Amino acid sequence: MSQGSRTSLGAEYFRTVYAVKDDPFMLDSKWYERRKYALTLASLPKPHYRRALEPGCSIGVLTEQLAARCDHVVSTDVVDSALDSARRRVGDTAAVEFARWSLSDDWSTLPAPEEMFDLIVVSEVGYYLDADDLTSAMARAVEHLEVGGTLVAAHWRHEVDDYPIPGDRVHEIIASTPGLALLSRYLDEDVRIEVFVASDGPAASVASTDGLDVR
Secondary structure (H helix, E strand, O other): OOHHHOOOOOHHHHHHHHHHOOOOOOOOOOHHHHHHHHHHHHHOOOOOEEEEEEOOOOOOHHHHHHHOOEEEEEEEEOOHHHHHHHHHHHOOOOOEEEEEOOOOOOHHHOOOOOOOEEEEEEEOOHHHOOHHHHHHHHHHHHHOEEEEEEEEEEEEOOOOOOOOOOHHHHHHHHHOOOOEEEEEEEEOOOEEEEEEEEOOOOOOOHHHHOOOOOO
């Protein structure tokens, strides 16, 4: 089966993966992951956010760091054991709310679905969806992102046999989503990190929004 013809990966796939290892993606042990998270957080154009959404939080390594930059974080996964690990990691004091949910699910089933987000983090989850499902998910993400809000995407660029689409294709789909303007990009052989702003026009630079003279 060609990669382009694969359908979105369901919860059973991830339950099988986590049944083998508590941290199957080695998020808590690899320098690549720590470096990627540092780059992702450094790329955010605002120092602090009101309400963030993190689909596919896994064991909560990035969740813990997002909690330091956000008043409230909604972090989701489809595997209960991963959510349990994430809860233990962040503890009871962090303003993090966990839910069993994925990007392809109905957004009305999220906690407090009537509230908007000013940050959505799509980190290493886009390629679990096929192109059609990801396109629909990103359109819904824009509907739930405040005007001027941030959507950051970070994905592994090497092909993985199980994944419906490669990381670069994920970013092409996100970039083509109406209502998102590209603000910044980091690219190397392994990872692609891009920041988008919810805007119908060009994204304003960080310096210009910080009141610096960019003439």
